[in-house]
Amino acid sequence: MDDVTSNFDLVLSAFWLTIQLALISGLASLVLGTLLAAMRVGPVAVLRRAAGVYVNVVRNTPLLIVFLFVFIAIPNVGYLTDTPFLLKGVIALTFYTSAFVCEALRAGINSVPLGQAEAARAIGLTFGQNMTNVVLPQAFRAVVPPLASVLIALTKNTSVAAAFGLLEATARMRGFTNNNADDRLLIFATFALGYIIVVELISLGAFGLERRWKAAR
Amino acid sequence: MSNVLFDTPGPRTVARHRLYTVATVLALLVLAGAVLWVLWTNGELDYDPWEFVVTPAFLQVLGQGTWTTLTQAVAAIALALVFGVVFGVGKLSDHAWLRWPCWAVVEFFRAVPLLLLIVFIFFAYGVGDGIGPYWSLVIGLMLYNGAVVAEILRAGVLAVPKGQGEAAYAIGMRKTQVMSIVLLPQAVKIMLPALISQLVVALKDTSLGFYIAAPGLTYVGRSIWTELGNQFQVAVVVATIYIVLNLLLSGLATIVQRRLVGETSPIDLTDVGNMQGGQSTGGGI
Numbered sequence: 001m002d003d004v005t006s007n008f009d010l011v012l013s014a015f016w017l018t019i020q021l022a023l024i025s026g027l028a029s030l031v032l033g034t035l036l037a038a039m040r041v042g043p044v045a046v047l048r049r050a051a052g053v054y055v056n057v058v059r060n061t062p063l064l065i066v067f068l069f070v071f072i073a074i075p076n077v078g079y080l081t082d083t084p085f086l087l088k089g090v091i092a093l094t095f096y097t098s099a100f101v102c103e104a105l106r107a108g109i110n111s112v113p114l115g116q117a118e119a120a121r122a123i124g125l126t127f128g129q130n131m132t133n134v135v136l137p138q139a140f141r142a143v144v145p146p147l148a149s150v151l152i153a154l155t156k157n158t159s160v161a162a163a164f165g166l167l168e169a170t171a172r173m174r175g176f177t178n179n180n181a182d183d184r185l186l187i188f189a190t191f192a193l194g195y196i197i198v199v200e201l202i203s204l205g206a207f208g209l210e211r212r213w214k215a216a217r
Numbered sequence: 218m219s220n221v222l223f224d225t226p227g228p229r230t231v232a233r234h235r236l237y238t239v240a241t242v243l244a245l246l247v248l249a250g251a252v253l254w255v256l257w258t259n260g261e262l263d264y265d266p267w268e269f270v271v272t273p274a275f276l277q278v279l280g281q282g283t284w285t286t287l288t289q290a291v292a293a294i295a296l297a298l299v300f301g302v303v304f305g306v307g308k309l310s311d312h313a314w315l316r317w318p319c320w321a322v323v324e325f326f327r328a329v330p331l332l333l334l335i336v337f338i339f340f341a342y343g344v345g346d347g348i349g350p351y352w353s354l355v356i357g358l359m360l361y362n363g364a365v366v367a368e369i370l371r372a373g374v375l376a377v378p379k380g381q382g383e384a385a386y387a388i389g390m391r392k393t394q395v396m397s398i399v400l401l402p403q404a405v406k407i408m409l410p411a412l413i414s415q416l417v418v419a420l421k422d423t424s425l426g427f428y429i430a431a432p433g434l435t436y437v438g439r440s441i442w443t444e445l446g447n448q449f450q451v452a453v454v455v456a457t458i459y460i461v462l463n464l465l466l467s468g469l470a471t472i473v474q475r476r477l478v479g480e481t482s483p484i485d486l487t488d489v490g491n492m493q494g495g496q497s498t499g500g501g502i
Contacts (some may be wrong), residue, residue: 043223044234046241058237060417060463062424065456073452077259109222117222129221135222159330163428170333177340188337192329199328 003180004187007207013174015194021158021168021196022198025093026151032094033101040106051102058099063160067092071164093154098148108143109135141213148206153200169194266447274439282437283458289351289433290420293358294412297419300359301366302357306372319367326364331357332425339429342381354423356486362419369411373404410474416467424459434458 004011039051058066070092075081081089094161120134162171173191177184226234239372255264307319326334335357343353377400385399427435438455442448 039383041222043226044237044241046238050241050245056464060421061456062421062459064424064427065459066440067454068427068435068452069456073449074449076223077256079255121224121284131222152289156328156330159332160425162332162336163425170336172328173333174336174340177337180501184341185335188333188341191333192325195324195330196328196331 004176004183004190005022010172011169011190011194014167014169015198016088017166018155018158018195019198021089021093021161021166022151022155024086025090025097026154028090028094029097029101029154032098033105035183036098036110037100037105040102041109055099055102059103060097061096062158063092063096064101064163066096067160067164085161085166087165089152089158089164089166093157093161096157097150097154100153103150104146104150105139105143108139111142112138128165141210144206144210148203151206152202155198156195157177230365252353256376259450265443266450269441269445269447269450278437278441279434279454279458282432283462285351286420286423286433287462289355289358289423289431290416290425293362293419293423294416296355296359297362297415297459298412300363304363305367305370305374308367309374309396323367326360329361331361332423332428335425335429343429350426350429353429354426354431356431357425358407358419358422361422362415365415365418366412369408369415370404372413373408376401376418377403380430392442406477409477410470413470413473415468419464420463420466421459449465455479 036054040046040055043046067089070080070088080091085200115131116134116138120130125133133214158168159170161168162174165171167175169191173187176187180187219402253262260266288452304319304323307315308323310316311317335354338357339350339353343350344350347353348356374396381399382395383401385395390398424435426433427439434455438451442451445451
């Protein structure tokens with residue numbers, strides 16, 4: 001365990017990389033996922049179909065296979081060869097996570113009862129007013145818990161990057177366990193605790209947002 | 218078609234949508250064409266790098282890899298069911314001294330990344346004379362999926378109408394009898410679609426064995442491309458096998474859902490293959 005305590009900066013920098021991966025790909029998948037969700041609930045049938053196919057295929061693909069494409073298969077064809085590893089990790093995680101973000105958003109929008117929009121229209125609100133004052137506020141609230149789940153899963157999924165040469169927390173734990181066979185359990189507990197802290201922070205944040213946005217009913 | 222987001226389109230909007238449709242189709246065609254052209258000019262669509270798909274020896278290896286992967290997923294889910302029933306029922310216990318440890322175990326294994334768990338199991342107990350990569354992977358999958366199954370089970374038991382348990386107590390059944398004769402059998406019916414979805418998750422996660430060189434599809438894929446140097450083609454084939462298997466299982470889950478539970482949405486604890494979907498409690502994961 002001395003090795004870990006004396007090299008604690010390595011543990012911290014590993015978790016910093018984990019957090020970077022989670023943050024950047026989290027933001028990117030929120031953007032891409034929102035676009036996809038807009039396509040999936042929009043009025044144009046082809047866009048709906050295309051986004052649907054994307055979501056269905058990606059949801060049934062293992063994340064490791066996505067990484068395999070970004071880190072091995074595509075560079076082998078001659079693209080993404082000089083791209084930094086962090087960026088490649090972000091690309092793979094975003095490609096995967098945005099499908100789940102899209103589904104969470106779609107479920108949130110669909111959870112707003114049709115009667116709400118109809119009532120808003122009946123009292124003469126325009127489309128813009130209807131969206132900004134009636135539909136979207138309700139959809140955002142409904143979407144917070146599932147989106148938090150997606151972000152938590154994303155944080156855990158960053159560990160897959162370890163298999164492709166990114167020295168984030170899981171890869172660092174492997175290094176430490178290799179050198180300190182006697183303290184494996186403690187090392188595992190340390191890194192597990194690190195992940196649990198990150199995950200709990202996200203769910204506390206979501207809980208706070210949920211409470212703050214809660215509407216009196 | 219009426220929708221919460223937009224009005225039923227009028228003739229002018231319909232025309233505009235038709236324009237969007239044409240533009241989208243064109244854009245998608247151009248995209249697909251560009252990808253194919255790039256692949257074509259790089260020689261990735263030639264016969265040679267694809268030849269392994271029609272070579273019996275490679276096909277056999279791929280088949281074995283698929284089979285190993287399937288056995289891993291099934292073994293993991295079977296063990297996870299045992300784990301899940303023990304800890305799920307434990308979480309529903311009336312005794313705090315039993316409930317809290319079960320809660321802690323379930324929450325721990327759901328919060329820790331599966332790969333971290335697998336790496337730990339492999340390097341602590343798997344290497345050398347240990348249990349080996351196959352069982353390291355299966356046990357890692359068991360612990361994680363077992364924790365999820367425990368949650369599914371709890372949700373399933375709680376979803377059985379309250380009157381069922383009350384009626385059972387009223388006719389004089391004991392706690393164990395109520396759980397095993399009345400609640401669990403009905404919960405299984407509610408849980409089944411979610412369980413099959415979890416099988417999809419387990420099947421996807423078997424690919425993590427790549428990191429510890431556990432036998433299975435990804436391992437077979439790696440050995441094929443180290444021999445032939447056709448990373449791209451092998452990745453396409455392995456991805457296709459995974460996607461087809463998962464789509465079949467997802468389809469099965471939908472059918473079972475319709476048959477057993479009706480059109481209502483399943484207990485969804487499976488998005489991103491990890492978290493507890495719409496039923497987040499906020500505090501835990």
